Amino acid sequence: MLGEGILKGLAETARNFAGSFVSAERLTTVQYPEQRIAPIEATRDFPFLVYDGADWEAGMRCVACQICEKECPPQCIYIEKSKDKKPDFVGKPQFYPARFDIDISVCMSCQICVEVCPFEAIKMDTEFELSTEDRFGGLLFDRKELAKPNEHYHKIHPTEAAEVDARLAEEKAKADAKAKAAAEAAAAKAAAPAKTAAVGDAAAKPAEGASRA
Ligand code: SF4
Numbered sequence: 001m002l003g004e005g006i007l008k009g010l011a012e013t014a015r016n017f018a019g020s021f022v023s024a025e026r027l028t029t030v031q032y033p034e035q036r037i038a039p040i041e042a043t044r045d046f047p048f049l050v051y052d053g054a055d056w057e058a059g060m061r062c063v064a065c066q067i068c069e070k071e072c073p074p075q076c077i078y079i080e081k082s083k084d085k086k087p088d089f090v091g092k093p094q095f096y097p098a099r100f101d102i103d104i105s106v107c108m109s110c111q112i113c114v115e116v117c118p119f120e121a122i123k124m125d126t127e128f129e130l131s132t133e134d135r136f137g138g139l140l141f142d143r144k145e146l147a148k149p150n151e152h153y154h155k156i157h158p159t160e161a162a163e164v165d166a167r168l169a170e171e172k173a174k175a176d177a178k179a180k181a182a183a184e185a186a187a188a189k190a191a192a193p194a195k196t197a198a199v200g201d202a203a204a205k206p207a208e209g210a211s212r213a
């Protein structure tokens, strides 16, 4: 029916308006900033960079692949790749961002940078009280300002963060198993010539004995 959606919306508004006089649950607004509603799990505002451990620089997951920089629709991410490498969460040497800036005044909170990141390194924050009088510098966040611990990610998006942790743990277990198998194969290869030499010596001894007889 034409206008059915509008009528349903108006009925819901009327139910909340009348109901708010008798039930706190029907109060859909609060007296901000004195009162605040905790953001729901799916809330998203601006991106932050996830790091593991206590050291934000050493634990930063970002490997400066620059995919997010290329895919960001308003081009508000700026990355400079490092010259050296540092180990990632599986111990593999990776580049890291020597510079990683996001111009929050331009970001449109689309989350595309999060979707395209193959390293679970960038996620959406729920922090929205970022107003400042400094239109440019005050909203141009560098990598230190963007870096937040994995614990923060768990606090704001617990379900998603737990899934990411499980995926990363699985990847780490696979990498550890591969490294262990490679080390065992290398050890077996190194031991093989010694074993062959020992077998050769054992075979030579009876021959020597036979010539003495
Ligand atoms: S949320 Fe969208 S606009 Fe903002 S930095 Fe990410 S890709 Fe760019």
Ligand code: SF4
Pocket (backbone or CB within 6 Å): 061, 062, 063, 064, 065, 066, 067, 068, 069, 079, 116, 117, 118, 119, 120, 121, 122
């Ligand atoms: S945040 Fe992700 S996609 Fe962007 S540069 Fe770092 S690793 Fe690459």
